[in-house]
Amino acid sequence: MSAVPHILIAVIIGIIGQLLVKKGLNLLGNINFSAGFLETYLKIFLSPFVILGSLTYITSVFFWVYALTKVDLSFAYPFLALSYVFILLSSWVFLGEHIPLIRWAGVLVICLGVFLVARS
Numbered sequence: 853m854s855a856v857p858h859i860l861i862a863v864i865i866g867i868i869g870q871l872l873v874k875k876g877l878n879l880l881g882n883i884n885f886s887a888g889f890l891e892t893y894l895k896i897f898l899s900p901f902v903i904l905g906s907l908t909y910i911t912s913v914f915f916w917v918y919a920l921t922k923v924d925l926s927f928a929y930p931f932l933a934l935s936y937v938f939i940l941l942s943s944w945v946f947l948g949e950h951i952p953l954i955r956w957a958g959v960l961v962i963c964l965g966v967f968l969v970a971r972s
Contacts, residue, residue, distance in 0.1 A: 855922035856970070859931045862915035867938045869909030871946060876901025878947070930969040933962045 876899040877883065885892045896902055919928055937959050943949040 855919040855928065856931075858915045858919040858922070859928050860934070862912045862919060863931060863934050864938065865912035865915065866909055867935055867942060869905045869907075869912060870935075870939060871942055872901050872905030872908055874905075874943075874947060876903075876905060927969065927972070930966055933966050936962050 877896065879901060880896065880899055883892060883896065897906075916928075940951055940955065940959050944951050
C-alpha cells in the first residue's frame, strides 16, 4: 500500500491537534506569563482543549512513523508543507482568522512545490 495516504492522515490529524490547542488557548483568554512561568504553563497544559489537541497531535506521529518505514524522508517530508495550506484554510474557517492575500499567494507556491515532489 502507498505511504501517501498515511502521510496525509498524519498531516490532517496533526492539523486537528494544532486547531484544538489554539482553541484551548483562545478560551483561556489573555495569557500572562508575568504571573509565573510554571503556573502559566500549568494553566495552559491543564486546559481540556490543549490536552485533547496535544494527544491528537501525538497520534499523528504513529501514522508518520509508519509512512517513514515505507518511503524516503526526502519524499515524505515535503508533504508536511501541506499543513501550511490546511492550517491556513482551517484557521480562516474555524477560528475566524483574517488571512492576508500575500499569505494565500505563499500557500499557492507551497502547493506547487508539494505537487512537484509528489510527482518524483
